Amino acid sequence: MSAPRAPRSTVFRGALLVTQDAQRRVLRGDLRVEEGRITAVGAPAPAAEEEVDASGFAIVPGFVNAHTHVAMNPLRGIADDRELAGFLEVLFAVDAHRTEADVEAGARAGIAEMLLSGTTSFLDLYYFEDAVARAVESLGIRGFLGWAVLDPELTTQKGVPTENARAFLGRWKGHPLVTPLVAPQGVYVCNRETWIRAREVAEEGGTLLHYHVSETRREVHEHQTKTGRRPVVWLEEIGVLGPRSVAAHAVWLTGEEIRLLATRNVGVAHCPSSNLKLASGGVAPVVELREAGATVGFGTDSVASNNSLSMLREMHLGGLVQKNQRWDATVLSAQELLDMATREGTRLLGRESDLGSLEIGKQGDFFLLRLDHPTLLPARPEAIVSHLAYSASEEAVDSVYVAGVPVVRQRTLSRADWSSIRRAGEAAAESLWSSRPKK
Ligand SMILES: [Zn+2]
Known part of the structure; x- marks a missing residue:
């Protein structure tokens, strides 16, 4: 199925615009996109090649899924109801049998699921990332793809993982939709030399570093036993903490570690569903991280531990857990939850000047949400942010645009056929x- 030519310019008339701009304005008006970028927001816009009556829709900046392993979609439900060690035992056994072709099939299924729930950018950590990159390119989402790095003796990758990552950066550098990056798996499979080399490769390539950290008490305890330091403190001591990096999970942190992540400008991908399902225990200190000045986004983690890639679910659950844990319904308001899923996510990726809100000059990454869906009643401007955070169904996501190109229209993928993606998955x-x- 070949992609239809995207119109050079499109104007959406009379939409409810959830701008996510500096004033967080919600307004009724036009949105115009030309050559991939937004050229008008709110005021009556000049004509365009394509005119869309958007009066029955809200237009919302696309979600950023700040931590996932998208190619794992065929593994949904394979390792439920186990703690992390048992979960990883199953996953590592299955991973050893993965081929580049089935990673690509899995990635296509995962990307389809994300697009159909309003996600336009995602941050991934896996291997065979060239296969994920091809899936990104063909389906038209924005992929920030981290090549998984482990110690050479602990991986099934051929060659040295940090050097494989460096080669991967070279192959995809400058691609409009694919941003290649380096992704050390975690302190339990990466030694000091591997971390330092991964950081160097990312810096030389002018890209991001993405990793798991302090997901469980067991990880923290074992690392402390081995090195005498908690993981975040140890990463600071070996010179790894710094800007342009995103730490996933960050559940078990001390006050000192929270301050370190914030002052070193390390972004955090909070993954509430995965943490709850794997019973990581406790609750990630999202409020404290934000108060300390850290940027925090939401990640779904993979469908083996979530088991969904829906950012709507993640916002809902993430907000409720923080409120309940603190006996304080005022923390993480609906607006803050939506910020974490959009603007803050793009800040984690270092792309806040280009993505994350409906503003003139920014990329046309957004989705149209059906206001007549039962989960959006009453579809009042004052309540739309609340509905996004707490009630909207994925089924209300009607159409999705990335760089002004329609990649989903009326809940149908524009550039691929779901039935063939499903069969391959x-x-x-x-x-x-x-x-x-x-067993
Ligand atoms: Zn993960």
């Missing part, structure tokens, strides 16, 4: 599920 699942440990 099921075929990949067939062989992967048969390779899982039986």
Whole structure:
């Protein structure tokens, strides 16, 4: 199925615009996009090649999923109801059987799921990232793709992972939709030399570093036993903490570690569903991180531990857990939750000047939300942010644009056929599920 030519310019008439600009304005008016960028917001806009009556829709900046492993979609449900160590045992056993072709099939299925729920950018950590990059390119989402790095003796990758990551950066540098980056898996599989080399490769490539940190008490305890330091303190001591990096999870932190992440400008991807399902215990200190000045976005983690890639679910759950944990309904307001899923996510990626809000000059990354959906009643401007944070169904996401190009229209992928993506995903699942440990 070949992609239809995207119009050079499109104007959406009379939409409810959830701008997410500096004043967080919600206004009724026009949105115009030309050559991929937004050229008018709110006021009556000049004509365009394509005219869309958007009066029945809200237009919302696309969500940023700040931590996932998108190619794992064929593994949804394969390792439920286990703690992290048992979960990883199953996943590592299955991972050893993965091929580049089934990673691509899985990534296509995952990207389809994300687009159909309003996500336009995602931050990924996996291997065979060239296959994920091809899926990004063909389906038209924006992929920030981290090549997984482990110690050479602990990986099934051929060659040295940090050097594989460096080569990956070279292959995709400058691509309009793919941003290649370096992704050390975590302190439990990366030694000091691996971390330092990963940081160097990212800096030389002018790109991001993405990693898991302090997800469980066990990880923290084992690292402390081995090195005498908690993971975040240790990463600071070896010179890894710094800007242009995103730490996923960050559940078990001391006050000192919260301050370190904030002052070193390390972004945090908060993954409430995954933490709750794997019973990481406690609650990630999202409020304290934000108060300390850290940027915090939401990540779904993979569908093996979530089991969804929906950012709407993540906002809802993330907000409720923080409120309940603190006996304080005022923390993380609906507006703050939406900020974390949009603007803050783009800040984590270092792209806040280009993405994350409906403002003139920014990329046309947004989705149209059906205001007549039952989960959006009453569809009042004053309540739209609340509905996004707490009630809107993924089914209300009607159309999705990335760089002004329609990638979903009326809940149908524009550049690929879901039935063929589904068949390939099921075929990949067939062989992967048969390779899982039986116990
Ligand atoms: Zn993860």
